Amino acid sequence: MKVLHRYVAAEILTSTVFALVAFLSLFAFFDLIAELPRVGRGSYELQHAFLYVAMNLPAYVYDLMPIAALIGTIYTLAQLAARSEFTIMRASGLSTGMAGWMLARVGIVLVLVTFLFGEFIAPASSEYAEKFRLAAQESSISREFRSGLWTKDVIRSEGMTGENIGSRFLNVGNVTPDGQLRRLKVYEFDRDMQLRAVITAGHADYRGNNVWRFVDVAETSFAPKGSDLAEVVSSRKHATYDVVSEITPEILSVLVVDPERMSALSLATYTRHLEDNSQNAERYEIAFWKKLFYPLAVMVMMALALPFAYLHFRSGGVSLKIFIGVMIGVSFQLINSLFSHIGLLNTWPPVATALLPSVLFLLVAMGALAWVQKH
Incomplete structure (x- = not known):
């Protein structure tokens, strides 16, 4: 069974990294296109735009990891199902609980990587990227207000x-x-x-x-x-x-950095400062709790991928399953962002606002798994 776990884990990690690199390439291309109009301001040249885009990639690693994990897991499980390998595993005694634990072990690794990027690497790189661009453009930071x-x-x-x-x-x-x-x-x-x-x-x-x-x-x-x-x-x-x-x-x-790009420690410090000065800190509280819960979305996305292993190849090709996975991942990102705004407008508890999208998708994953097992 250990050999089986290592085999599936290696396949999932390889597919996840491949999906992540593909997404990063796409987002880097779009960011570079968006930076081109700024080239020529001050001493900001094309090479600076490339460096700026590169320094923002760790933030995208953090944002895209759940989607990449979902697509990578769906691709791996769909391939196993297409080659009847998953059927053989089930015939050899692999229960649904064991399959879930097999995915969870891989998910824990990806959760830790996501947390590492979100708490340490991405905040530092995003802040440095903004300062780098401002320095190259010979500009300064100010608020929208004319008074500063x-x-x-x-x-x-x-x-x-x-x-x-x-x-x-x-x-x-x-x-x-x-x-x-x-x-x-x-x-x-x-x-x-x-x-x-x-x-x-x-x-x-x-x-x-x-x-x-x-x-x-x-x-x-x-x-x-x-x-x-x-x-x-x-x-x-x-x-x-x-x-x-x-x-x-x-x-x-x-x-310099949006709340979503800040570390949990920085968000906690700024939230405490706002509360000490009787200022509204709800937006930063929501961002803080999202920062804590977001890495766990990797586990939720992998749970959503598990039902695809129980769908036979005739139920839909691998490409169709990947397309469905992309739609699920995009839907999660949209709902996660939507809940942040709705929670802020309706003054929902920050913890609930940050946790609800993951809970909803986890319930969907459990329902889908129960359905495919029944049918």
Whole structure:
């Protein structure tokens, strides 16, 4: 039985890798076509476009692994059924449970590979790819708003610890690819939301340990109510000015990479930051739970492929089964994305929003398996 498991596992892995390479080639071609209009901006040349597309491939490996596993498994099982090998296996005592466990062992390997790409390789490569393109185009990162990026922070009595003594609203004109903040305006309020200070700076660099060093600073301070009129407003300039903030380059990386491309750790950090500042974090919570559950979709897709082994060759050729597999995989991706938007609009629990598509397709797989066994 071990020899049989190794044989089937090798066939499935080979077919999955082949399907994955085919999909990656297709998506890389489309991405390269989309990049061509950007060639010529700044120093962004054709070779930079090729590198940018290549650096985004790990993200596609993560996205496409469930579909590749589905197609690879369907192809392998359909070939085994076409050659009557699967019939011989069943006659030799291979039960449905044993066949499922045989696929599950391969699925565990693919789940681990998917998690590795989704948590470590793809986030780093996607972030670096965006920074690489911005640097080559001699551009910078900014929000859709004309006023630039806005973010909120908490002021504490002892830097990162101690009592909450106020709020800080940070406006950044743009962010360079190397993480430097330019054209800053900071509005600091006390706990009663009374304006205490307005700080402007030419740029700011991150010094580590939650410290930003503002350069070319102008500070205007406002005294509390009841102060002497002569002391209500005071202004001074600083060559440099250090600000302790919960905002870090990791949090600002949200500007560079979509939530779906971030690691679970980065999503958890940014979600906690938004919650601490009483901001809506639901989109990032959904992305976080999807990041945790998505690798398990590989197992669900392989479970969907198992019923195809019980269909005789006359029930449909291998090409037809692969086509059905492609449609199932595309449907899963569409429903998975649709549920994210519906869950966000209807304020569904993030865990349920992320898990429901996989549960639905698992139920379909169980129903299909029961049907083919009965008929």
